[in-house]
Amino acid sequence: METGHTEFPSGNILASAPDISLKAYLHIFNGTEWQHNISVHFTFVSLFSLFFAVPESCMLILLGLVLGAVVLIASKKQPYQLDPGLFFLFLLPTIVGDAGYFMPARLFFDNLGAILLYAVVGTLWNAFCTGFCLYGVKMAGVIVNAGLMDFLLFGALISAVDPVAVLAVFEEVHVNETLFIIVFGESLVNDAVTVVLYKVYISFVEVGPGNVHTADYFKGIASFLIVSIGGTLVGLIFAVILAFVTRFTKKVRIIEPLFVFLLVYLAYLTAELFSLSAILSMTFCGIGCKKYVEANISQKSRTTVKYTMKTLASIAETIIFIFLGISAVDKSKWAWDTGLVVSTLIFILVFRAMGVVGQTWFLNWFRLVPLDKIDQVVMSYGGLRGAVAFALVVLLDKEQVKAKDYFVATTIVVVFFTVMFQGLTIKPLVKWLKVPRSTNRKPTINEEIHERAFDHILTAVEDIAGLNGYHHWRDKWEQFDKNYLSKLLLRKSVYHKSELWEAYQKINIRDAISVIDQGGNVLTSARLSLPSMASRTSFPEVTNVTNYLRENGSGVCLDLQVIDTVPGAKIEEELETHHVLAGNLYKPRRRYQSHYSRHFMTVGEKERQDREVFQRNMRNRLESFKSTRYKRHKKDRSQKKRKGSDAKEQDTNDKPRRNVSWQDKAVVPVAPEEDKHDPSEPDKDDDVGITFVARKAPETPKERPKSAALDVCQSPVAAPPSPTCGEKNLPWKSGVGSLPPCVSVEATKIIPIDLQQAWNQSISSLESLASPPAPPEPQHPRVSALSRLGGPLRTPAKGKSSGSGGAGSGSNTGSPSSGQFKFPTGKEEEEEGALSQQQQEMQPLMSSLRPPPPPPPPPAAQSAGKRRNPCVYLRSLVTVPPSGAEPQSRRPTQL
């Protein structure tokens, strides 16, 4: 055996060796007190060095065997065994919790059909066939005498594929992920079947086979449904609770990981309490909560959860395998029956293979990627049995199941055979069969881009062909998640934060680390202009990377350093590009629920994406539409111009009305306001124009393309972060007469948000302060000033776009929003000279809005925005650079 092991080359000899021995030591020191004999340690270590090339699980079982033997020799009896209580209460949940929480959800649900089929039908098939065949063999008189129920019970517990063993073995084999998820998913989900069969048979055995009625079989089937569905539901309920709890842990970050462990474990315990499938419950709790929890908790908590779970799981795994080995040595607990052992081994292998082939044949009718013969071989061969079976068989009551000792011995042999022999040989087998492996190769930029294009293409073709299969329902779920679940379970900040921002921050940190790692010489000027920098400029308080790191603590940094091992400059750059792409590319509709990433989410982002894409597509279409059908209208441009001015007028009329809606009164002042403006624009008397415009103004997004679409498509640079900003720009760029309506519409959209509050405040304070005795009088000029605001603020804008439109296009990428800020404030001051004194004294907010008009407006607007709400603040941040350049462009038009 030993020589056999050493022949198998193992990729990570050096890595695994210290790992194993360390774990062994851990156990020797921690778990048990019978290790007073130092020499024993040396034995293990030297033994380990012989077994470097063997999978860890085999090693551990062998170690357990040796330990057990030593103890047995030393003390003449074996006091230690894998205790089922301990196993089911502590060891198994840690492994299952880890598995569930880090389960790649997308992959799991993509293959859910196959997993369920194998788990339910496959396990039932194995259980019944093994049970009946063993009974048949017994009838032939070859093996130990036991009842049919006993054999069926044994068949049930021996037939389930074991998650612990599968994880331990498959993690080292690295088969492709589809294969892995099918076998692994099956091993988790079949727990429900095992639990039900086991319990049903136990109860049958208890009452005696003679007293079982037909109704009891149906009860058995019903209890299967209850156990599996109930377990899943319990898990999902706890997932919701957990996600909801983590939403409110902002002030107590330190207990976030605790909540995660506690509630996931509680899901297990609760299900166990109600005799539901605990493994199912825990798995689904992990899968369900992960997305929300990861988005809610802090980066450090994420790291803590990750490493703690992994560590606990591998400790539990180690303990399980060692104790399996130790338990095997205890001769008093088992009785040998060669016939039973051999026939059981043969049956489970044969039926597993038959089951897999049959089910795969059925599945392949429905699968896009059929499972071929090689996959089937690996799946059959990978059906490992493990500690769950052992714990269950130990739990049997010897009074009722007379053949328990034989079953224990057989189970031990089966487990050892599958874990050791199959576990050892599966790797060479996989190599020999050339099973596609999972690769750690990071996709190149080209693959990254093109594969996303493929996804978009597929989605579109599916939509065109009108196929609503899996993706259709997935889409429905996404919708539900977006509209209700995420809103309920995610922090507000996370819900609104963009995925992009996170990605940027990540890259930022990465950059910083590389700077620090390599003495700050790495970042050439070329790289400084890369994406990461963009985030840095828009990062308000943080002036440089080091500060940022200092503020955020070095924990993050350390963690990342661990993960990225000494990146070379080129790899670093590739990573960066990868992240930029990953963070910024539009997701295909069906890919929203991406699996596996540690944080993301932000449904708002998705919505926004949809809107963006939608608008862009519409723009393009309208453009082509226009170019094909509206060429003849070119001549009418002058007419259009007039219409444009009409549009303006329409808008000015519109604007005061809006103001009116803020102030419930002030119907009277509006009229004079309109009067004032009408004379200022003499050439707007066409009736035709007005009707046209009235339709036009509300449809800003569609209108835009008419003149600006070309700009947008060909120089997308200008397209700024938010669609509203984009809309703001466009009209300015193209100085065609028909555009001002857009501008004004935008203005009405933007200004009120920012200024409304201030105005309202100032007015209310005015009312309370200056004019308790005569309410109507002060209001009158005030409101008229307000309503005038709407007017004048557009008049100059209009004048500029039509007058110096072409010239302004270059420098004018700037934000009308800040420009608009200025105008209102300026006008306000002029017209309210009388009132301004009082206001300035009483109204700090207003005063901030009203510094001397020409130079300071941008800062003023900014500070005002800052005070009000973060959104506005952000927007003003974004638009700050343009607003710096803005006075220049504005000057000439005003003069």
Place this chain on the structure above:
Amino acid sequence: KKLNISHSQITRLYSRFHSLDKGENGALSREDFQRIPELAINPLGDRIINAFFPEGEDQVNFRGFMRTLAHFRPVEDNEKNKDLTSGEPLNSRTNKLHFAFQLYDLDRDDKISRDELLQVLRMMVGVNISDEQLGSIADRTIQEADTNGDMCISFSEFTKVLEKVDVEQKMSIRFLH
């Protein structure tokens, strides 16, 4: 038909074709496609619609509709061997790739230039990414793929770059057989 699509599937797609055909003239126009709501939020929607139309035409009949869709039929085992004898079926790897390639290649010169790549990238990417960044990505993409130094991606280079990708799987939809 020679496209190897089963009868039931053809019937299904034919009814879909009819429900899309608002003009009731037995052919689909661009507007018919644009009426599909999901396509409006697909970044590459318009390009894909264009791929349905033969050059210079703005109507596509059912035959053409099926021809395009046939690109996405999964490759079956027994077909892999047949490829050599009976010419290239529409759902071969090459044709699948070519379909994707055409989406990039606007001017149909069998090369993806930097501009063409940039356009597609801009479509697929949010507005939050600057042109500069996008440009550097495009440069990198071309450099990576370009073997003959003409700063364009030809179809053979495109195929080569994606040779490790399971195109047969990633460009297939499970049509009912």
